[in-house]
Amino acid sequence: MGTWGVGPFDSDTAxxxxxxxxxxxxxxxxxxxxxxxxGAADVPDGVELDACEAERAVAAAALVAAQCPGGEPADSAYGPDEPLPDLTGLRGLAVQALGRVLTEPSELYELWAESGGEDWVAEVRRLENVLLPQPAGEQPGLFR
Incomplete structure (x- = not known):
């Protein structure tokens, strides 16, 4: 597994x-x-999520998050080069996938835990927060 950083596209698999x-x-x-x-969201609890499937899911979630308010552009050298359709309808599924990536047994989570992966967990949580719906009071309204 070639990984060079904690970003969602910082691995060979992603x-x-x-x-x-x-x-x-x-x-x-x-x-x-x-x-x-x-590939991540459908792995049942108690069944280990393969690291490659988890890396693919994190990258996919980052593509969805990039289209959400507060999301960072997916302009990494390793991100996609071609235009993407509207992926915001996949927000809920992306949150489920990231939740499963961070739930043991998850090979990727365990690999990062073994190597002091607090920064990686923080990056996945950041993606998760972008994907979660904002509370009604924080959404832009028509009559402000």
Whole structure:
């Protein structure tokens, strides 16, 4: 597993996933992101989530978060180069996937825990916070 940082695209697996998203037809890109999220979200409790599936899910969640208020652009050298459709309808699934990535047994979570991965956990939590709906009082209103 080649990993060089805590960012969502800072691994060979995440970079490969973004390349795969670029390679599919425009109309299939949302499904590619959805499939990566389901790869983590659908793993039952008590069954270990594979590290590669987790890295793909984190990268996919970052693509969704990039389109949400407060999200950071997915402009990493290893992120996708091609335009993405509106992915904001995948917010809930992305939150589920990230929750599963951070729930043991999760190989990626365990690997980061072994190497003092507080910064990685903080990055995944940051993505999660961007994806969560904002409380009604914090959403821009029409009559302010």
């Amino acid at each position: 970079a490969d996933f973004c390349g795969e998203v670029d390679d599919v037809a425009v109309g299939e890109r949302e499904q590619a992101v959805r499939t990566a999220l389901l």
